[in-house]
Amino acid sequence: xxxxxxxxxxxxxxxxxxxxxxxxxxxxxxxxxxxxxxxxxxxxxxxxxxxxxxxxxxxxxxxxxxxxxxxxxxxxxxxxxxxxxxxxxxxxxxxxxxxxxxxxxxxxxxxxxxxxxxxxxxxxxxxxxxxxxxxxxxxxxxxxxxxxxxxxxxxxxxxxxxxxxxxxxxxxxxxxxxxxxxxxxxxxxxxxxxxxxxxxxxxxxxxxxxxxxxxxxxxxxxxxxxxxxxxxxxxxxxxxxxxxxxxxxxxxxxxxxxxxxxxxxxxxxxxxxxxxxxxxxxxxxxxxxxxxxxxxxxxxxxxxxx
Numbered sequence: 319x320x321x322x323x324x325x326x327x328x329x330x331x332x333x334x335x336x337x338x339x340x341x342x343x344x345x346x347x348x349x350x351x352x353x354x355x356x357x358x359x360x361x362x363x364x365x366x367x368x369x370x371x372x373x374x375x376x377x378x379x380x381x382x383x384x385x386x387x388x389x390x391x392x393x394x395x396x397x398x399x400x401x402x403x404x405x406x407x408x409x410x411x412x413x414x415x416x417x418x419x420x421x422x423x424x425x426x427x428x429x430x431x432x433x434x435x436x437x438x439x440x441x442x443x444x445x446x447x448x449x450x451x452x453x454x455x456x457x458x459x460x461x462x463x464x465x466x467x468x469x470x471x472x473x474x475x476x477x478x479x480x481x482x483x484x485x486x487x488x489x490x491x492x493x494x495x496x497x498x499x500x501x502x503x504x505x506x507x508x509x510x511x512x513x514x515x516x517x518x519x520x521x522x523x524x525x526x527x528x529x530x531x532x533x534x535x536x537x538x539x540x541x542x543x544x545x546x547x548x549x550x551x552x553x554x555x556x557x558x559x560x561x562x563x564x565x566x567x568x569x570x571x572x573x574x575x576x577x578x579x580x581x582x583x584x585x586x587x588x589x590x591x592x593x594x595x596x597x598x599x600x601x602x603x604x605x606x607x608x609x610x611x612x613x614x615x616x617x618x619x620x621x622x623x624x
Contacts, residue, residue: 325386326351326469326499327372332381334367340523341367344381347518347528349469351386354495356514356531357503358619364523365503366394369473372501387468387499394473396458400447404438404457405429407446408464415465429464436460436490452483459490463498470494472502476509488512507619519619543611544582544594549604551578563594577606 322328327349334342342364349355357365370376372383373391399407408429412420420428433439436456441449446457455475462470475491476484484506491513494500504510510517510531518528527534551570559582560568569581580598584590591610598605 322348323386324351325349325384326353327383327385327501329368329372329383330381332368332371332383333379334364334371334376334523335379342371342378343523345520345523345525347525349499349501350516351499352495353515354491354500354502354513356510356517357501357520358505358507358510358517359503359520359526363520365520366473367523368520369393369471369501369503373471385469388465390462390465390467390470390498392458392462392470392472392475394477396454396461398446398454398457398461401445403443403445404449404460405433405442407457408432408460411461412464428466432460432464435493436463437486450483452479452486455479455483455487456490459487459494463494467498469499469501472500474503474505476504476506542582542584542591544580544584544591545607545609545611546580546582546594546598546605547573547607548578548580548598549606550602551580555603559597562597563590 325348329348330346331344332342332346333340333344345364345368357368359365367376369391370393371378372385373389375391399410402410409425412425412428430439430442433442436459438453438456438460441453446454449457459470459472459475462472472491476487479487488509491500491502495513514531516529517531517534519526556568556570559565563582563584566583566585567581568583571579571581573579582594591608595605595608597603598608
């Protein structure tokens with residue numbers, strides 16, 4: 319694979335199969351250096367499998383990937399030792415990562431710096447098992463950072479947190495993006511809107527879309543849902559609309575008031591709204607109401623994976 323110095327992670331046709339099941343099928347995506355990249359998809363889509371391959375925990379069946387720098391990894395279930403104190407655990411993890419022996423003073427300095435950065439210094443002496451879920455998640459992030467990686471991979475870092483802890487982890491990720499490339503998976507689309515510059519959406523082991531968040535949302539928003547209420551409608555008019563306007567779908571329901579509700583889905587420019595409105599305003603149809611339904615980010619993504 320040709321290496322681009324501006325890319326932190328690059329994957330090409332990664333696949334992973336198990337007996338009787340395909341977990342990943344030829345996925346190709348890249349993570350730009352210095353970005354916060356959201357990895358989205360429903361349960362079982364292949365997010366954790368991809369992250370485990372990228373971090374070397376499991377091998378791919380085929381394909382290749384390139385990682386430009388050291389990786390720190392927070393799995394969905396952090397490998398914490400509940401009977402160790404926070405600082406002892408972080409020193410233990412640092413010793414595992416260190417290829418050469420670090421002096422006690424240097425080790426304490428590194429661990430202290432990470433605890434300050436992650437907001438753990440005031441619980442340094444406490445046993446991990448006695449900490450709240452939010453603080454245990456902070457310890458998990460700290461263990462991913464203690465060896466000073468350029469890239470951080472976080473698998474569902476906000477799952478199971480209460481609203482207060484969730485907001486704190488979001489703030490922490492915002493601070494970390496100044497010094498690290500971050501790839502994280504999440505079910506929280508609010509996290510994506512707040513934190514991410516780029517996203518990859520995966521479903522059933524295949525990439526649905528990948529790229530800058532703004533451009534993906536803009537492309538999605540060209541897909542409109544329009545509702546119109548008209549006095550008269552029939553099958554001939556329906557066929558004419560489907561032919562002339564290339565609608566993705568046109569649903570017709572007769573209301574109790576004896577008029578008709580038309581629900582149209584179309585991927586088209588804004589100018590089409592005016593054309594549809596003019597068509598439905600004809601005397602033999604009788605346009606009563608015409609409304610565009612604005613979809614949330616969650617609804618837009620649901621349309622893509624169903």
